[in-house]
Amino acid sequence: MVKLAARLSLPRQRNYPLMLLITLLLLVASAVFSLTLGSAEISINDIIAVLFGTAGTPALADTVIWQIRLPRLLCAMLVGAGLAVSGAILQNVSRNPLADPYLFGLMAGAGLGATIVSVVLPAQLFSVAVGAFAGALLAVALVFVFCAGQHWRKVEVTLLAGVAVSFMLSALSSFILYFAEPFAANRVMFWLMGSLSRTDWQSVLLLAPVTLLVLLLALALRRQLDALLLSDESARTLGVNTSRLRLVLLLATALLTACIVSQCGGIAFVGLMIPHLVRRLFGVTSLHLLTGSALLGALFLIWVDNLARTVLPQQEIPLGVITSLVGSLFFLTLMRAKQT
Amino acid sequence: MLKVSGLSLQLGSQLVLQDIAFSLPQQGILGVIGPNGAGKSSLLKLISRALPPTCGQILLRQRPLSQYTNQQLARTLAVVSQHPPPLFALTVFQVAAMGLLPHKSWFETTNSSDRASVTRALNKVGLANKADVLIDTLSGGELQRLYIARALVQQPALLLLDEPTNHLDVQYQHQVLQLLRELNIPVLVCIHDLNLAALYCDSLLLLNKGHQVAFGTPEQVLQHQQLQQVFALECQVSRHPALDKLQITFLPPGAA
Numbered sequence: 346m347v348k349l350a351a352r353l354s355l356p357r358q359r360n361y362p363l364m365l366l367i368t369l370l371l372l373v374a375s376a377v378f379s380l381t382l383g384s385a386e387i388s389i390n391d392i393i394a395v396l397f398g399t400a401g402t403p404a405l406a407d408t409v410i411w412q413i414r415l416p417r418l419l420c421a422m423l424v425g426a427g428l429a430v431s432g433a434i435l436q437n438v439s440r441n442p443l444a445d446p447y448l449f450g451l452m453a454g455a456g457l458g459a460t461i462v463s464v465v466l467p468a469q470l471f472s473v474a475v476g477a478f479a480g481a482l483l484a485v486a487l488v489f490v491f492c493a494g495q496h497w498r499k500v501e502v503t504l505l506a507g508v509a510v511s512f513m514l515s516a517l518s519s520f521i522l523y524f525a526e527p528f529a530a531n532r533v534m535f536w537l538m539g540s541l542s543r544t545d546w547q548s549v550l551l552l553a554p555v556t557l558l559v560l561l562l563a564l565a566l567r568r569q570l571d572a573l574l575l576s577d578e579s580a581r582t583l584g585v586n587t588s589r590l591r592l593v594l595l596l597a598t599a600l601l602t603a604c605i606v607s608q609c610g611g612i613a614f615v616g617l618m619i620p621h622l623v624r625r626l627f628g629v630t631s632l633h634l635l636t637g638s639a640l641l642g643a644l645f646l647i648w649v650d651n652l653a654r655t656v657l658p659q660q661e662i663p664l665g666v667i668t669s670l671v672g673s674l675f676f677l678t679l680m681r682a683k684q685t
Numbered sequence: 686m687l688k689v690s691g692l693s694l695q696l697g698s699q700l701v702l703q704d705i706a707f708s709l710p711q712q713g714i715l716g717v718i719g720p721n722g723a724g725k726s727s728l729l730k731l732i733s734r735a736l737p738p739t740c741g742q743i744l745l746r747q748r749p750l751s752q753y754t755n756q757q758l759a760r761t762l763a764v765v766s767q768h769p770p771p772l773f774a775l776t777v778f779q780v781a782a783m784g785l786l787p788h789k790s791w792f793e794t795t796n797s798s799d800r801a802s803v804t805r806a807l808n809k810v811g812l813a814n815k816a817d818v819l820i821d822t823l824s825g826g827e828l829q830r831l832y833i834a835r836a837l838v839q840q841p842a843l844l845l846l847d848e849p850t851n852h853l854d855v856q857y858q859h860q861v862l863q864l865l866r867e868l869n870i871p872v873l874v875c876i877h878d879l880n881l882a883a884l885y886c887d888s889l890l891l892l893n894k895g896h897q898v899a900f901g902t903p904e905q906v907l908q909h910q911q912l913q914q915v916f917a918l919e920c921q922v923s924r925h926p927a928l929d930k931l932q933i934t935f936l937p938p939g940a941a
Contacts, residue, residue: 441772442773571786572783572786575771576769578735578766579768581735582733582759582763582766583759583784583787583839584754584756584759584786624773629773630779
């Protein structure tokens with residue numbers, strides 16, 4: 346399975362600058378198009394006028410764009426970029442092509458936090474986002490405390506600890522939900538499946554710096570990340586402190602993912618699928634992988650959110666449902682293509 | 686270049702290396718020989734600082750090894766060893782370019798002189814025409830030469846190799862060792878094959894069960910009595926008439 350997933354990332358002749366340009370253009374076009382979608386009909390001309398603050402724009406359009414659609418669009422881009430970059434980092438750092446940002450039991454932790462906030466604690470004491478963030482951090486802390494002293498050499502131990510913590514925290518959530526009122530279970534459920542409907546400018550202010558910092562950190566460490574691709578020993582002889590590199594990057598991605606989960610719940614498969622696609626389209630080395638993942642992740646999530654908002658009238662589909670469906674189909678298609 | 690004195694390594698209750706002392710001059714190939722479990726690889730790990738010694742001193746360019754930062758060490762000493770195939774297929778050039786790492790700061794980009802130095806290294810090992818080839822299509826010998834190229838990109842003052850001729854056929858064994866001769870930097874190499882060691886090494890270090898049995902020129906080290914004792918096999922040491930190098934033949938048990 347691991348081998349197969351790695352094979353999906355087979356490179357071919359690629360033109361990195363050209364791919365970068367195409368993806369950037371698509372990203373801008375998709376972003377503008379995405380702003381036109383919604384119950385209020387706003388033309389592209391109006392959107393451009395609103396964005397550039399031209400006089401005489403309709404007040405309704407101004408409010409809808411600035412207060413609702415733009416923060417949501419920016420969140421979609423940040424979440425997509427953040428998840429894809431985290432996935433790319435984790436796959437290289439753990440040398441495991443199936444690694445994804447929801448390792449370390451982050452989702453289960455966020456779920457437990459959200460459950461406690463909406464079922465156990467008195468209403469309105471904390472927002473679900475705060476609860477989820479705290480829960481995700483708890484999960485990461487549990488995994489890291491368990492693995493402390495292992496010097497982060499045994500990546501497998503970290504992964505398995507994540508699985509164990511996941512089950513433990515999910516069991517606690519299930520226990521609480523079992524005795525809770527049915528609506529609470531519904532709320533937590535919808536929230537866990539991922540949605541950008543609760544994001545606002547505050548989400549943007551939280552996600553933008555964190556995503557940017559993690560991306561910059563990974564870019565600064567790109568040669569070290571590349572050196573890890575061969576073996577730990579090989580990286581060490583090049584002067585890399587592999588234990589410290591792992592610890593720093595695992596912590597950074599865990600924090601980024603916890604922030605993302607707190608704002609929009611669980612959006613599966615983005616962090617797993619996008620890096621594999623990027624390796625095929627942009628290249629395998631970290632510079633290409635990280636920049637490509639940021640751009641393609643953002644582009645992908647814009648379109649997932651467009652779908653989520655428009656497929657059913659009067660109702661949104663959870664993002665995680667779409668990403669999981671698209672992601673699994675993507676993998677099956679690729680595997681089939683490789684076999685023949 | 687390299688001076689080792691009183692070096693010992695204890696892992697758990699086992700004394701892996703005891704009181705090793707030798708030196709490597711500015712030029713030439715030092716071969717570390719001995720049977721399995723003699724401590725050859727452990728010695729290499731101590732010198733590359735993958736393991737800390739229990740006692741003793743290693744001086745690299747007259748400076749204790751422990752005083753080097755990771756980056757300084759990677760600029761001074763390069764290690765060539767076997768790696769499992771990488772997870773995601775890299776090209777020959779990308780792997781060789783990893784050797785740039787110790788010379789680069791956080792946001793420094795790869796410039797044209799870096800690319801030139803990578804190409805030079807690939808040229809030296811005869812892989813320049815395969816720069817864009819994926820490394821999982823390389824033969825064992827080519828792979829070994831590629832790792833040597835990566836080490837050269839580090840611009841080291843000393844090169845360490847662990848069994849570079851393992852799993853290679855005769856042609857590649859000679860190719861790799863001949864390449865080491867032509868590099869003109871001091872080389873320390875662990876090697877199993879005594880005849881290859883006699884052919885290519887300027888000095889030899891013979892280890893047995895963690896002890897240093899002999900250190901000196903091939904003529905001083907490859908002595909009949911000594912080898913017979915260490916390898917527990919009857920052997921004949923002769924001189925190749927054309928090459929003027931020592932030749933060792935081990936005889937099957939009972940044949941003598």
